[in-house]
Amino acid sequence: MLKSIDPLLNADVLYALRAMGHGDDLVICDTNFPADSVARQTTLGRLLRIDGVTASRAARAILSVLPLDSFVENPARRMEIVGKAGEVPAVQAEVQAEIDATQRRPRFYGCFVFKKGVIPPDPE
């Protein structure tokens, strides 16, 4: 464990988050998603694991260090329910709440794909 860093962020996850630049996407998926096979086709090329917690708990850990991209309209996207594109299930509302808590303004349009943004230098 490290000081001031959420213990859910293991070494592999921390490596990937720090290596990402702004505009890069991070996918948070559930246990039914074909995570391993899809991850093999990504830029990183391998699956990162955060096991045994809810999506919102994982999102909270990730968003404690990951800035969302302010250069695009939708830096957080979600998977739509088949045949019910407008419906927001509980798991997505919970992740949205974590995003809102980070952004400090309510936006209710999705989750599950995070695009990494920039942290500007401190003002002179």
Place this chain on the structure above:
Amino acid sequence: MLKSIDPLLNADVLYALRAMGHGDDLVICDTNFPADSVARQTTLGRLLRIDGVTASRAARAILSVLPLDSFVENPARRMEIVGKAGEVPAVQAEVQAEIDATQRRPRFYGCFVFKKGVIPPDPE
């Protein structure tokens, strides 16, 4: 870059710090040290780079996340000057100041090898 994490801690360094367990040692060395050849013989097996800063600045970044080991007497050690074992050069005094700032109590016996410690669970 990531929020709340010193930008000197690059992806490779963050990976190693998070992968370390308590009792593991981290060596901070200067540009004259045979870093690459020695690093190849360590547990990690490769050199981690933090370039262009002083040892004390690197120590500050590392100690912002790394807990020092409370189970051993000397969790921070230094390289002795040849023929002047008791002399503490400026670079070591500066690193000691960073350690003192983290520990919040003055101890003046060294630097440069950090043994990773534990972060206990929160009290019930």
